[in-house]
Amino acid sequence: MLHDRPHSPIFLMDREDILRAGGDNIHLAMQDVTRTIALLQDGQAGMPAEISVPLAKTAGPSAKVYALPAWLGGNYQTAGVKWTAHRQIRPTDEAAAVSTTLVNCLRTGNRLGVVASEILTAVRTAAVSAIVMQSIPFDHAPRIAILGAGTIAARHLAMAVELFGNAGSAIMLWNRTQQAAHTLASHYPRELVRVVPDLQEAMHEADIVLACTSAEHPFILRHHIHPNMLLIQAGYDEAHSDTVTAFDHICLDLWGDFSQTSVKSLFRLYREGHIARTDIAADLRAIILDNWRPNMGESVYFSSFGLNIFDIALASRIIRTTQETFTPNFTEL
Structure with a gap:
């Protein structure tokens, strides 16, 4: 106290x-x-x-x-x-x-x-992602890709290296500007972090994708999604509308009055009628307190609104x- x-x-x-x-x-x-x-x-x-x-x-x-x-x-x-x-x-x-x-x-x-x-803000966002990542069942050590090279991406990379870095495969790092990705990756051994130049490669190989970019337009498309994938969107507008609805489960940290005003893509989809409140499978309360879990092989989209x-x-x-x-x-x- x-x-x-x-x-x-x-x-x-x-x-x-x-x-x-x-x-x-x-x-x-x-x-x-x-x-x-x-x-x-x-x-x-x-x-x-x-x-x-x-x-x-x-x-x-x-x-x-x-x-x-x-x-x-x-x-x-x-x-x-x-x-x-x-x-x-x-x-x-x-x-x-x-x-x-x-x-x-x-x-x-x-x-x-x-x-x-x-x-x-960067640390608590990464902490939420870590809790969600640990809640998803995999039958193998999950392969992780981080999209972005800014402050939020850097903190997610530090979290992933600390909590999942010994999983057997290097964490993939992708950014539109490759030099920024290489600069961020240079802080870690090559066996822990590798830069991938192609978005498709990162999306295809990863079981867990952490989208931490400042993109103003969606670039994660429906064909990027595969079974047992976890996509955590920490940025505002990375996932296209039909990408979000393609997942088996849509989750988020919390639903509140901010759903009427937030510029986060999930809430915009709600206001535009693409998803309903009843389409939300779980929030952080359900994941942490009620032990909500998807079935093995099901895909999960998690929107990290960011709770002050x-x-x-x-x-x-x-x-x-x-x-x-x-x-x-x-x-x-």
Whole structure:
């Protein structure tokens, strides 16, 4: 539980602070996801509706800043908001999203910390993927392909190497720009990660495909799908509509009011009438708490919407670890 302090000092934590406190630990992140889902199920956590503010057109035609609030009871006892800007126009060396997570004590409202969110978002997204990957039955060590070479793809690659790297075959890495894929792969031994230049090769050989691109148009097509495939879509628009409906099961992290507004392709398909709410086979609650599993040989599409409540949970743990372990970087406000 976070320590509430009488004069409400606040932690300011950048990427290095987060890493020092174990913010990239995939096992701890998976625990945070599992505990948060249990708290949501028990009514001890919640995510109120988001609000957004449009940015100037110089940041892009649909650029906005979103306020994504959430609260957690249990051992977290925190309320927070993820404040994230999504822009289409930016310097080439900057990410499309710029995020900050603010955390307060749930019991007193006192300020506890401000945490740079980009790495936490990538880690919690990879943690959700890892939980889903471990839930799918295979009669052999699954072959894994990662599509993309950005921040989310890099964190998924680190997760896959750590959890599945000794499965016997190298993890495949594909990206539209091969140089970016080679640069990312260069951080790992060749026997663990290999770049594949052809998308068809990756889709044909892989049992698990992690789509982590920033593609603005679908490129995963129906003929790419095969029995016992798991496709996790962490990006916005990688899978074509008839690709999604070709799977035996459609799953996602959570269904909520955001289904009416989200630009994620699964929710757009819902609004356009291609799928119904009843077409969803399972969410994270069913996978984690009810032990939902597909039958051997069935294909599964999982849409990772990305729940801001996980950011709050991870940020709370990081702040707590810093309080208990390190000399904190306090700032009085």
